[in-house]
Amino acid sequence: MFNFAKSMLLAVSASVLNPVLGAATVRINALGDSITGSPGCWRALLWQQLQNANIKNTDFVGTLAGQGCGFTYDGENDGHGGFLATGIVKNNQLPGWxxxxxxxxxxxELGTNDVWSHLPTETIVAALTKLVDQMRSQKPTMRVLVAQITPMNPSGCSDCNQGVINLNKAVVAWAPTKSTAASPISVVDCFTGFNTATDTNDGVHPNNSGNAKLANCWFTPLKAAIALAGGNTTTVIPSASTNSKR
Known part of the structure; x- marks a missing residue:
């Protein structure tokens, strides 16, 4: 005879291991500049990683369509090439998006073009603050993942990488002060291990190697955020074992 209580426990355990079962669809917006959207093939690799992990309760959303990355993927995003965080705030563009x-x-993942424009770190962080406020105006329970942006070494900008380091340090200090229980902010380290000499072709934009590293840096934090936003279901899914006689 099959122990019914045990069968129920096994079914619940299985559903916890696979949080997609019964979970709500989660809408995800990748917000950034050309690193995110032109074509931003790290997003395609990230989507593929989610699929391979059986995390399929997602809908990537944005005002821009995905670009070709060699295979079909859910590619809508808001990676606007050349845009600054400060410029998005100045032009009040985020609420419409x-x-x-x-x-x-x-x-x-914003701030690269602001650093490239030699803007002060505190000015960039103030823009990030405003953007988060606008996200919460749209959805008070918005979950925000903020990147420590990748290093950069473009031609003619010898101080850019130090600007990135300064911004990333400031973001780590800023995030806990802006995070709330209803709308948590998580910092995603996309800086460590990224090498402008081998992971970009121009000192800024990721090549194939860089795209793989970006997908990897986002995967675990995004997986956790999806589970929380979509609900870690504990719905019991009937199976052959649970249909055994009691």
């Missing part, structure tokens, strides 16, 4: 995409999670 969010009203279209209506995300549950925002993956924000």
């Amino acid at each position: 969010l009203s279209i995409s209506k995300p549950d999670i925002v993956m924000m």
Whole structure:
């Protein structure tokens, strides 16, 4: 005879191991500049990793369509080439984008062009603060993942990488002060291990190696955010074993 209580426990355990079962669809917006969107093939690799992990309750959203990365993927995003975090704030562009995409999670990788424009670190962080405020106006329970941006060494900008280091350090200090229980902010380290000499072709934009590293840095934090936003279901899914006689 099959122990019914044991069968129920096994079914619940299985559903916890696979949080997709019964979970709500989670809308995810990748917000950034050309590193995110032109073509931003790390997003394609990230989507592929989620699929391989059987995390399929996702809908990537944004005002821009995905670009070709060698295979079909869910590629909508808001990776606007050449945009600055400070410029998005100045032009009040984010509220309009969010009203279209209506995300549950925002993956924000902004600041590269601000650093490249030699803007002060505190000015960039102030822009990030405003962007988070606008995200919460759209959805008070927005989950925000903020990147420590990748290193950069473009021609003619000898101080850019130090600017990135300064910004990333400031983001780590800023995030806990801005995070709330309803709308948590998680910092995603996309800086460590990224090498401008081998992971870019121009000192800034990721090549194939860089795209793989970016996908890897985002995967675990995004997986956790999806599980929380979509709900770690504990629904009991009937199986052959649970249908055994009691």
